[in-house]
Amino acid sequence: MLTNLSAILDKAVSYAQAKKIDPAVLLAARLAPDMFPLSRQVQLASDFAKNSTARLAGQDPPRFADEEQTFEDLKARIARTLDFLKTVPAAALEGAEDRDIRVPLRDRALEMKGLPFLQRFALPNFFFHVTAAYAILRHNGIEIGKRDFTGNV
């Protein structure tokens, strides 16, 4: 999904060039005034991928500063996220369904076993932010379709 998202960002860059749109306009685009803009949606997709995987593997999630300013920056963050995911061997996730997971949130801590954490928190949130990024760009005219989202299944 992150690889697909990176390719979608490429299409946004091409679209901005073709239409002479400042890429910063797209990076700051939102679907509602109190929803996050595109750049933050991509950061959060990265966060849910790396943090959830790390927690399920019993590791401390790597922290990435949220300093991305350009599409290139966001693509680099996705690449860095994928690099991290590759460092987690499948064996580290053995038995993760029963692991005690603790996620600090703004106003409370989420505590649950690994399986419900994956099903009810990690996956819904990850897909939410990837879809939100897609939807923002779609709403702004970028020519992408569902297969850009799912990739070549």
Place this chain on the structure above:
Amino acid sequence: MLTNLSAILDKAVSYAQAKKIDPAVLLAARLAPDMFPLSRQVQLASDFAKNSTARLAGQDPPRFADEEQTFEDLKARIARTLDFLKTVPAAALEGAEDRDIRVPLRDRALEMKGLPFLQRFALPNFFFHVTAAYAILRHNGIEIGKRDFTGNV
């Protein structure tokens, strides 16, 4: 997720009443001219839930006519979807990861084992349409937040 979506539709109905908006306006709302409207997003969330579960259980997916015209109709469809899901016992999904899955698409048939089908097709598509429904309503001013989407995790 479907139960959460049903509660989000309730909030959309309340919003329409409070603002004196014809509910049909929200049902037909889209994020882009060539994206599906809210009503179709809900139908597709239902389809991906019931069809994917049926296929993984080795059953023929139940067909629902796409005739919903109102929020009540859409809520009834979600309820019917949940009723179907409850008829599939966990035992029917034993070994589903290795089952041969075949999905007829518009222009081809998708053929893959159960696990990649779940990971790369069923889950991304299901979450896509639930998120799209949420995003359309959010874009139209309905006061919902991420916790309406994820529910009480």
